[in-house]
Amino acid sequence: MRASLIQIGVYDDEGGESIDARRERVAALVREQAGADLVVLPELWTTGAFAYESFGTQAEPLQGPTYDAMAKAASDAGVWLHAGSIPERDPDGLLYNTSLVFSPSGELTASYRKIHRFGFDKGEAVLMSAGTDVVTVRLPSTMLGLATCYDLRFPELFRRLVDDGAETLVIPAGWPERRRSHWTLLARARAVENQSYVLACGTAGTHAGVPQAGHSIVVDPWGEVLAEAGPDEEVLTVEFDPGKVGVTRDQFPALKDRVL
Numbered sequence: 001m002r003a004s005l006i007q008i009g010v011y012d013d014e015g016g017e018s019i020d021a022r023r024e025r026v027a028a029l030v031r032e033q034a035g036a037d038l039v040v041l042p043e044l045w046t047t048g049a050f051a052y053e054s055f056g057t058q059a060e061p062l063q064g065p066t067y068d069a070m071a072k073a074a075s076d077a078g079v080w081l082h083a084g085s086i087p088e089r090d091p092d093g094l095l096y097n098t099s100l101v102f103s104p105s106g107e108l109t110a111s112y113r114k115i116h117r118f119g120f121d122k123g124e125a126v127l128m129s130a131g132t133d134v135v136t137v138r139l140p141s142t143m144l145g146l147a148t149c150y151d152l153r154f155p156e157l158f159r160r161l162v163d164d165g166a167e168t169l170v171i172p173a174g175w176p177e178r179r180r181s182h183w184t185l186l187a188r189a190r191a192v193e194n195q196s197y198v199l200a201c202g203t204a205g206t207h208a209g210v211p212q213a214g215h216s217i218v219v220d221p222w223g224e225v226l227a228e229a230g231p232d233e234e235v236l237t238v239e240f241d242p243g244k245v246g247v248t249r250d251q252f253p254a255l256k257d258r259v260l
């Protein structure tokens with residue numbers, strides 16, 4: 001299986017780039033990944049994850065402009081596309097941090113509203129509503145388990161995903177550089193303890209004064225790092241064998257020894 005993680009740059013001045021222009025640029029990057037099985041984008045790449053003050057004005061309905069552009073990009077490229085997350089405004093006016101997964105024919109196959117909101121008593125934690133549903137997505141060769149950024153710190157979500165059949169954990173993020181050591185450590189921990197692949201796609205650049213970690217990472221079910229990006233915008237492409245999840249779980253059956 002070939003996956004491309006597109007580590008998009010987000011910048012305080014938008015790098016001179018409007019959201020519409022970034023959407024077009026990212027759609028073109030997705031199209032360039034034709035031949036991959038799965039393409040992954042980061043969290044809140046239209047706005048930047050720390051643009052709290054603009055979530056309200058820049059939020060979109062689920063089937064808004066980002067949905068339309070990404071559905072088309074997935075079908076143009078003929079790839080499964082985890083389109084990262086958008087600030088979603090639901091029909092009741094509530095905001096969610098919502099990830100979208102499209103099939104190679106451009107159908108929305110799944111959406112996931114981030115369950116653990118970041119910011120403690122401010123930022124996303126007060127502006128966004130929390131998702132409630134644990135979401136897996138069946139691809140031809142693996143089952144995806146969806147999580148977003150801060151969710152990475154909550155192993156109980158990943159246990160639920162594994163109980164639901166997940167084998168490849170996909171985590172779009174806008175992780176800050178100042179806690180990059182946690183990002184790498186937690187990605188590897190989630191892979192080892194769940195005997196699953198982890199595909200964690202972050203943003204590059206600096207947004208709302210918060211330097212982004214970049215360093216998107218792909219970890220195998222044994223906890224080995226298969227590929228890791230640098231700090232800047234880049235496409236991280238990796239080939240991996242989904243069958244290794246079953247092999248690892250058979251050869252070292254720690255998941256079967258759970259008692260809680």
Ligand SMILES: O=C(O)CCC(=O)C(=O)O
Pocket residue numbers: 049117118148149150151153174175176179182
């Ligand atoms: O947990 C962290 O250190 C970062 C989380 C975060 O930035 C987010 O969820 O947007």
